[in-house]
Amino acid sequence: MRASRMNLWTLREDPAEAEIASHRLLTRAGYLHKSGAGLYLYGPLLHRVIGKIQAIVSQEIDRTGALQVTMPILQEQAVWERSGRWATYQASRTMLTVKDRNDQVFGLAPTAEEVVTDYAGAVVKSYKQLPVTFYQQHTKFRDEIRPRFGLMRVKEFIMMDAYSFHATAESLDQTYEAMRVAYHRLFARMGLQAFAVEADSGAIGGSGSHEFMVAAAIGEDTILYHPESGYGANRERARGGIPAAPAWATAPAACTKVLTPKVGAIDEVMGFLTANGFAGVQAAHGLKCVLFVAGGQDDKGKPLTATVAAFTRGDREVNEVKLTNAVTRLMFPVLNLRPMHPDEVRAATGAEPGFAGPGAGLKVEVCLIEEQLKGVGPLVAGANETDHHLVGFVIERDAGVAYQWADLTSAAAGDACPLSGKPLMERRGIEVGHIFKLGTKYSASMQCVFTGADGKLHPFIMGCYGIGSSRVAAAAVEQHHDADGLRWPMSIAPYQVVVVPAGKPDDAAVNGAAEQIHKDLLAAGIEAILDDRDAKPGVKFKDWDLVGIPLRIVCGRGIANGLVEFKPRGGTVAEIPVAEAAPRAIAAVREALAALDAAADAVR
RNA sequence: CGGAUCGUAGCUCAGCUUGGCUAGAGCGCCGCGUUUGGGACGCGGAAGUCGCAGGUUCAAAUCCUGUCGAUCCGACCA
Known part of the structure; x- marks a missing residue:
């Protein structure tokens, strides 16, 4: 490829709207053009990068025996209503909907469980055809x-989404494991450091679930992990052991109502109590109450x-994802959860906001208490009476309402690792992939069944698996760049x-x-550029550093002595004879690719 | 949707507070010439309905109202 024909368009300055490295550099180097908010045109270079990512994904998913298909992006409302998810997605408003000329409503696929389950129901009739996995790479x-x-x-992105169908839970476990390995392999081949963590299954639904994260400071997810035990989970899921509160010597033996005028917030209450006869009490002795209204809908x-x-x-936070899951288990599928308004709080507690507690007088339909507070106390709780708290409160002894124990608290760095008991650490990550065990959630509600060995009809047991191919490109940049620009791993460089x-x-x-040299490289199947532009060398060097091509060969002043320069991006220059340039580059490309493949083969 | 900031040339920005002459700079782009190892230089040139609509005024990029859009912080997710 000749650089003069590549429509290379680089910017010297950072675009004003770009905050993070991948956005900044992909825009500056001409990979990305913003077409609208959340809508991007992938330029020729990015098209090649994403094409390579997709090829690697396909190769590795194919290795598991999965079958690639293409599903429609436009999906009928009726298909989504068969699973009951139309309502969920309308409620959370994550699905874009459009109408055709007859006013029929369609969704633009955010995911494809319904469509693929319908397909499996149509073409898979017998347990002898199972297991089977269908996948696509689509917008x-x-x-x-x-x-x-x-x-x-x-708003619009490219995702690999795979869906597996099984007759038994064991079969699902096997495919789930095969997918986990395939994910590790494909990220390794792309030169990405990715790790799997336990995750919440969210709107997709199901039982088991792991997220694949690329470590990056700008990541939107917080991961709690321990490097030795191997435990890792995102904050919505992590179960950290809450360290015990310090001893509180002045705690009364019996539950006592204490006047705490105009202090509702935990820190204020503890400050007031400390100053009024309860030295040593602190936020960790408080029972924090958060009041919500959960919304959902019935079958009709x-x-x-x-x-x-x-x-x-008192010193911890209620995790709304955990809470949503807990209420869903006890009551109905929760579509949304919002904090109570002040008047609702008054109705529920008979007091101004700030004085709610699990003692007598609390009127709510569901009362959940963090299970790690079992046997912990005495505590300080709101008295459900304005300006009063109960001091010396013991949950099991003093609760005035029916309650349930539940996992409700956001884990934090320093909590005990559930595997090793050692303090958990925290880091940020970008979610690039997700695998779920769905069970029969979709097949049962959509009545998509197969004939089992027993001659009876059974709903498919399902798994689903996603990778954000276009997001992977951005994550790769976050992990591979420097002050001069991009530094693509060989396997995904344009x-x-x-x-x-x-x-x-x-x-x-x-x-x-x-x-x-260029001709020799092309003849060997190497993806090579010849920078034939009429530009000063400095301009060319800057451009290729920014674009991030892994290897550079410079023919310049050394040519009189028969020498050219060989330089890996980010590495040091070697002067080598002209005749060795192409062979050495060919070898270097192949070695780099082989090293990435070897990393994939090392995945257990 | 709530909070904050911002819309002036392809990009990055000045000008707006205190209204006033032909709306500016750097980069980029086009032409000619000189240059050629880390984003060169000279000369010439093209390029803006100052987001849009309305209002105030003799006069609006500048003041007022509305509106649309973007970016950042929060809840959703690959």
Whole structure:
């Protein structure tokens, strides 16, 4: 490829709207053009990168025996209503909907469980055809609340989505494991450091679930992990052991109502109590109450609501995802959860906001208490009476309402690792992939069944697996860049080698050597660029550093001595004979690719 | 949707507070010439309905109202 024909368009300055490295550099280097908010045109270079990512994904998913298909992006409302998910996605408003000329409503696929389950129901009739996995790599739409970070969070993106169908749970476990390995392999081949963590299964639904994260400081997810035990989970899921509160010597033996005028917030209450006869009490001795209204709907689409009180320790936070899951288990599938308004709080507690507790007088439909507070106490709780708290409160002894224990609290760095008991650490990551065990959630509700060995009909047991191919490109940049620009791993670079003639424009020796090297590289199947542009060498060097081509060969002043320069991006220059340039570059490309393949083969 | 900031040339920005003459700079782009190892230089040139609509005024990029859009912080997700 000749650089003069590549429509290379680089910017010297950072675009004002770009905050993070991948957005900044992909825009500056001409990979990305913003077409609208959360809508991007992939330029020729990015098209090649994403094409390579997709090829690697396909190869590795194919290795598991999965079958590639293409599903429609436009999906009928009726298909989504068969699974009951139309309502969920309308409620959360993540699905873009459109109408055709007959006013029929369609969704633009944010995911494809319904369509693929319908397909499996049509073509898979017998347990003898199972297990089977269908996957595609296609455009997905999500009506993002707020697109941001360039390619990282957009309305329209490319995703690999795979769906497996099984007769037994054991079979699902096997495919799930095969997918886990395939994910590790494909990220390794792309030169990405990715790790799997336990995750919440969210709107997709199901039982087991792991997220694949690429570590990056700008990541939107917080991961709690321990490097030795191997435990890792995102914050919505992590179960950290809450360290015990310090001893509190002045705690009364019996539950005592204490006047705490005008102090509702935990820190204020503890400050007041410390100053009024309860030295040593602190936030960790408090029982924090957060009041919510959960919303959902019944089978007929009628709205349901439930008032919810959630209690955790005073120095910790209630995790709304955990709470949503807990209420869903006890009541109905929760579609949304919102904090109570002040008048609702008064109705539920008979007091001003700030004085809610699990003692007598609390009127809610669901009362949940953090299970790690079992046997912990005495505590300080709101008295459900304005300006009063109960001091010396013991949950099991003093609770005045029916309650349930539940996992409700957001884990934090320093909590005990559930595997090793050692303190958990925290880091940020970008979610690039997700695998779920779905079970029969879709096949049962959609009545998609097969005939089992027993001659009876059974709903498919399912798994689903996603990778954000376009987000992977952005994540790769976050992990591979420096002050000069991008630094693609060999396997996903848009081109592998650039040959730069750096003499005067009419220097026949320089240009001839560069042409020959370029030709030799192409003949060997290497993706090579010849920078034939009429530009100063400095401009060319800056451009290729920015674009991030892994290897550079410069034909310049050394040519009189038969020498050219060989330089890996980010590495050091070696002067080598002209005749060795092409062979050495060919070898370097192949070695780099082989090293990445070896990393994939090392995956257990 | 709530909070904050911002819309002036392809890009990055000045000008707006205190209204006033032909709306500016740097980069980029086009032409000619000189240059040719880390984003060169000279001369010449093209390029803006100052986001849009309305209002105030003799006069609006500048003041007022509305509106649309973008970016950042929060809840959703690959």
